[in-house]
Amino acid sequence: MTQLDLELKLCKENFKFFLGYCFNYMYKHPFIFYKFHNDLINLLLGNEKRLILNAPPRIGKTEIVKHFIAWKFLNNPSSTVMYVSYDAKLVARKNAEIQDILIWLAKHFGIDALLMRPDNDGKTEWTNNARGMLIARGSGNNITGSGCSTLLVIDDPNKPSDRTSPTVLNKRNSIFMSTIRNRINSPDVPIIVIQQRIAANDLTGFLLNGGSNEKWTH
Numbered sequence: 685m686t687q688l689d690l691e692l693k694l695c696k697e698n699f700k701f702f703l704g705y706c707f708n709y710m711y712k713h714p715f716i717f718y719k720f721h722n723d724l725i726n727l728l729l730g731n732e733k734r735l736i737l738n739a740p741p742r743i744g745k746t747e748i749v750k751h752f753i754a755w756k757f758l759n760n761p762s763s764t765v766m767y768v769s770y771d772a773k774l775v776a777r778k779n780a781e782i783q784d785i786l787i788w789l790a791k792h793f794g795i796d797a798l799l800m801r802p803d804n805d806g807k808t809e810w811t812n813n814a815r816g817m818l819i820a821r822g823s824g825n826n827i828t829g830s831g832c833s834t835l836l837v838i839d840d841p842n843k844p845s846d847r848t849s850p851t852v853l854n855k856r857n858s859i860f861m862s863t864i865r866n867r868i869n870s871p872d873v874p875i876i877v878i879q880q881r882i883a884a885n886d887l888t889g890f891l892l893n894g895g896s897n898e899k900w901t902h
Contacts, residue, residue, distance in 0.1 A: 692793050696759050700725055703751050710788050721748060727901070728752050728876075734900040736877045736888050745878055746839055750778055753818070754785040756834055761797035761814035763834035766867055770843045770856070772822030776807055778839070779820035783810065819867075833869040838887070839878045847883040857890040865896065 685693075695702040700717070703725075707715040715721075721744055727735060728749070739745050756763050767782075769775045783800065790798035797814035804810045809819040819832065841860065846852045868875065877900075879888050891900050 688793065695755075699729060699752065699755050702755050702758070703748065706751060706754075706785060706788075709792070710785070720744075724748055730901075731874075732901045733872065733874050734891075734898050735874065736879070736891060736900050736902045738879055738881050738888055738902070741880050746778070749837060749839065749876065749878055750782055751785065753835065753837065754782055754789070757786055757798060757812070757816055757818075758789055758795075760816070760834070761795070761812055762816045764817045764819070764832045764869075765835045765837070766819045766821070766832040767837050767839065768821050768841070768864055769839045770822065770841055770846075774840070775820045775822055779808070779810075779818060782818060786812070831867045831869045833873060836864070836868050836873060836875045837878070838864065838876070841877065841879060841887040842882050844880075844882055846886065850885065853883055853885045853890075857885070857887060857895060860887055860890075861896065 691705065695705055700722075704715050704717075707713060720739070724737065724739075724745060725748065727737065737745060753765050753767065756765060767775060767778060769778075786798045787800070789795060797812060797816075799813050801811050801813060808821065809817060811817045817832075838860070842853070842856055846856065865875075877887060877891065879886065881888055883889065888902075890896075891898075892902060
């Protein structure tokens with residue numbers, strides 16, 4: 685086993701190692717782990733089927749989840765993941781950043797299966813050489829087409845201004861139930877909601893109050 689083989693093995697087996705490894709090699713600076721980050725990593729690795737993570741902005745929650753998605757593809761290039769947010773531009777940017785991680789991994793470790801197929805534009809969804817797929821959508825758009833069998837992530841389902849309109853809050857909750865929630869291929873597919881709380885009846889409040897008739901780990 686070469687040094688690179690050992691590093692790949694550790695990256696696949698240990699998500700925290702993988703996260704630190706990507707930051708050291710890709711971004712040329714260390715990831716500073718605080719208690720919140722360790723707690724979040726433990727939750728992501730806990731195999732929760734329905735998970736809600738509430739935290740203020742700019743503390744690394746999306747960064748960790750973004751790398752968690754890439755880690756899923758590293759371990760299984762044929763994964764299918766859906767990434768949703770209220771902001772279509774934010775989704776497109778995070779989609780591109782996940783692609784960047786996977787392209788770097790493909791070149792660094794020589795994993796051709798992680799490379800994007802040349803026949804997709806990569807803006808709202810892409811397919812890799814193993815037929816794995818990431819589908820990125822704004823929650824205000826009509827979410828149709830392929831489902832996901834590995835993971836569904838809803839990152840900031842509400843924008844801050846939603847708090848002033850009960851109608852808008854109810855509409856976003858309705859969109860989750862009628863379209864987003866139905867994109868998983870089976871009930872066993874994990875759903876993760878990441879959100880800065882903005883109102884009592886934002887998506888987090890709606891779900892914790894039984895809106896989806898499911899038990900959520902909060």
